[in-house]
Amino acid sequence: QQQVKQSPQSLIVQKGGIPIINCAYENTAFDYFPWYQQFPGKGPALLIAIRPDVSEKKEGRFTISFNKSAKQFSLHIMDSQPGDSATYFCAASYDYKLSFGAGTTVTVRA
């Protein structure tokens, strides 16, 4: 069963827009929530990650918001650029095992 639910499946924004991707989980044992970026023909690359004791984390133009009580977290891409066009996966883990969402394909139009 899918332990992490991700939405939307795809989205299109104009350059400079802020794509927002949402994820939800059920397993309260998860203690680490990374986001991965994947370009066609490449493996996923770690983008940013958060632990449940933090409500927000920013790294460059990428921000994770985390709501522990709602068991939801989201990725915001500020000032998006065409080079950000990729598939983004949220994930959750405890110990070593990552459980991934189904992915969101983001297209940033110039």
Added chain:
Amino acid sequence: DTGVSQDPRHKITKRGQNVTFRCDPISEHNRLYWYRQTLGQGPEFLTYFQNEAQLEKSRLLSDRFSAERPKGSFSTLEIQRTEQGDSAMYLCASSLIDSYETQYFGPGTRLLVL
């Protein structure tokens, strides 16, 4: 390039044939993971090694699948008697034991079973 490497990058085979994939992790990483990714889905955990020991196998890993990591270095994933349902991207990742959450992925091997 000192990242995770995988070989081959693409493999086309006929149903019933055996295939073997190789993964070379980042050199100092003692944990190695295999995932499978089908079209439009996120990667799914298959198995992982700590050094040469295989510590867990997912229920997704049927008896036709076997993985090894001799001497705790590179790893191989073999699929025997391939089926069309085995068509997927097979991803390898590696990490250090004390930062196991930070897994670095290779480019994957895309398998197509005809």
